[in-house]
Amino acid sequence: MKLIILDRDGVINQDSDAYIKSLEEWIPIPGSIEAIAALSKAGWTVAVATNQSGIARGYYPLSVLEAMHARLRERVAEQGGEVGLIVQCPHGPDDGCDCRKPKPGMLRQIGAHYDVSLAGVWFVGDSASDLETALAVDCQPVLVKTGKGERTLAKAALPTGTLIFDDLAAVAARLLT
Numbered sequence: 001m002k003l004i005i006l007d008r009d010g011v012i013n014q015d016s017d018a019y020i021k022s023l024e025e026w027i028p029i030p031g032s033i034e035a036i037a038a039l040s041k042a043g044w045t046v047a048v049a050t051n052q053s054g055i056a057r058g059y060y061p062l063s064v065l066e067a068m069h070a071r072l073r074e075r076v077a078e079q080g081g082e083v084g085l086i087v088q089c090p091h092g093p094d095d096g097c098d099c100r101k102p103k104p105g106m107l108r109q110i111g112a113h114y115d116v117s118l119a120g121v122w123f124v125g126d127s128a129s130d131l132e133t134a135l136a137v138d139c140q141p142v143l144v145k146t147g148k149g150e151r152t153l154a155k156a157a158l159p160t161g162t163l164i165f166d167d168l169a170a171v172a173a174r175l176l177t
């Protein structure tokens, strides 16, 4: 099974240090919707694993988060593709949950959902915690320079073997060649 797992904010849509708090603030990164559609039309299953501590912080309700994910599915479907399982962690940093990245609970949930091994599965993120999450379950860490990606690159050495791309469109182009 061709499975790829994406972080959301900073990879699929623009991110903000003030969180993405409304449907209006949910703005796809140029090329990302098309990349997801192209991958899915080529037989890839595209899943999403996203921290959403804004829920626990009371910045936006679950209904707004669900509206954002419905919009994502809508936009990809308009391009003839589809989005697979979207898993979110609504908890805060102090809630001690098992799903908040860099804990790998969401990736494990995706692997179990599709009944596949996560070994070598590309996990595409923009932050260091995404890369850490990938390593925890033997996924292939992939960094994009969108969102917080440039900051992640500048901050510290990346895990050995991390693949680096400008954006999700470049990730898809590599996988589809």
Ligand SMILES: O=P(O)(O)OC[C@@H](O)[C@H]1O[C@@H](OP(=O)(O)O)[C@@H](O)[C@@H](O)[C@@H]1O
Pocket (backbone or CB within 6 Å): 007, 008, 009, 010, 015, 016, 017, 018, 019, 020, 049, 050, 051, 052, 053, 054, 093
């Ligand atoms: O990149 P993903 O996982 O899809 O989502 C990240 C968001 O949940 C938010 O995560 C927050 O981190 P804290 O949750 O406050 O540590 C901040 O980094 C925000 O800028 C960001 O929008």
Ligand SMILES: [Mg+2]
Pocket (backbone or CB within 6 Å): 007, 008, 009, 010, 011, 015, 125, 126, 127, 147
């Ligand atoms: Mg992110």
Ligand SMILES: [Zn+2]
Pocket (backbone or CB within 6 Å): 088, 089, 090, 091, 097, 098, 099, 100
């Ligand atoms: Zn959680």
